Amino acid sequence: MKTLSRKPFMLMLQDDSGVLAPVRLDPALASSQNAVIVLDEYNDTCWAWVGRNVSMPTRMHTLRMAKSVQKSGHKIKETNIGMASSRLVEMNEKDEGDPEVASNIAAFRTAITRRWRFDDEFLAYDESKTAGYAPEKVQLRDSHATVTAQAAPVEVRPKPRPMTSAPPPPPPMSRTPAARPVTPAAKPFVKPTTSAAGSVSAEKKVAFLLYSAVKNSDLVYTERFHRDGKMGVKIEAPGVLVIEALVDGENLVVSPTDFGGSEEAKRIKADYEAWLSSL
Numbered sequence: 001m002k003t004l005s006r007k008p009f010m011l012m013l014q015d016d017s018g019v020l021a022p023v024r025l026d027p028a029l030a031s032s033q034n035a036v037i038v039l040d041e042y043n044d045t046c047w048a049w050v051g052r053n054v055s056m057p058t059r060m061h062t063l064r065m066a067k068s069v070q071k072s073g074h075k076i077k078e079t080n081i082g083m084a085s086s087r088l089v090e091m092n093e094k095d096e097g098d099p100e101v102a103s104n105i106a107a108f109r110t111a112i113t114r115r116w117r118f119d120d121e122f123l124a125y126d127e128s129k130t131a132g133y134a135p136e137k138v139q140l141r142d143s144h145a146t147v148t149a150q151a152a153p154v155e156v157r158p159k160p161r162p163m164t165s166a167p168p169p170p171p172p173m174s175r176t177p178a179a180r181p182v183t184p185a186a187k188p189f190v191k192p193t194t195s196a197a198g199s200v201s202a203e204k205k206v207a208f209l210l211y212s213a214v215k216n217s218d219l220v221y222t223e224r225f226h227r228d229g230k231m232g233v234k235i236e237a238p239g240v241l242v243i244e245a246l247v248d249g250e251n252l253v254v255s256p257t258d259f260g261g262s263e264e265a266k267r268i269k270a271d272y273e274a275w276l277s278s279l
Contacts, residue, residue: 008041010042011039012112013065013074014035017058024121030049033051034054039081043111045087047112050091052094057221069082070085202248205276206247208276209272213237216267220235240265241259241268
């Protein structure tokens, strides 16, 4: 742990729909419904927890803010907590099947599950560890002490001699005509790749799907995921649709199949299918 001039603290920040605010540290808040950031001065770590049911906009905001507070910390009254933490640990609960993520989650829960006391309402500390904490050593300066520093040698340079005559003018520069820019030849239009059966590749279908969503929505969030060895893309347009598109060979499996059923979702689905039928 880095040396502090005060006792270490833990501070929990809850992200509620894009609003980050301090809360009293409670292990129960690290649930599937919540996104929290914990600045941990005991382990010199910034923990970022995202529950499996947290919306995509809040999830992205939490991870972005975690990177910010890891560097700058968070101030409670006159105390800045967790500034320049050495580690940032991001934990998405839906990835807990990954051994590394599961190990991080276990370490996180161990770190926050203690008997806490609080300063300034939100600053949690472990009273059993304060006795063994060594603050920074303060160096006192004696006002009567005289410090003599050895003077650095001074280099004495001779004064430049005055010029008796003006230097000859530089030779005239030869003018070389500037080379004309070379315009590259235009590349021919490449038609989207198709399989032997003539169907559009799954990668192109993903591109058509993303374009259709962006065309019909003011705000779109995307997230890549892997499931059963296959890559997929989650697309969320707040208030419009939330769909998953899984690449399965040359096929793109979209769920739900009706894109959510709203009028905006129907337009996205219609545009997507129109793109496919035109090729």
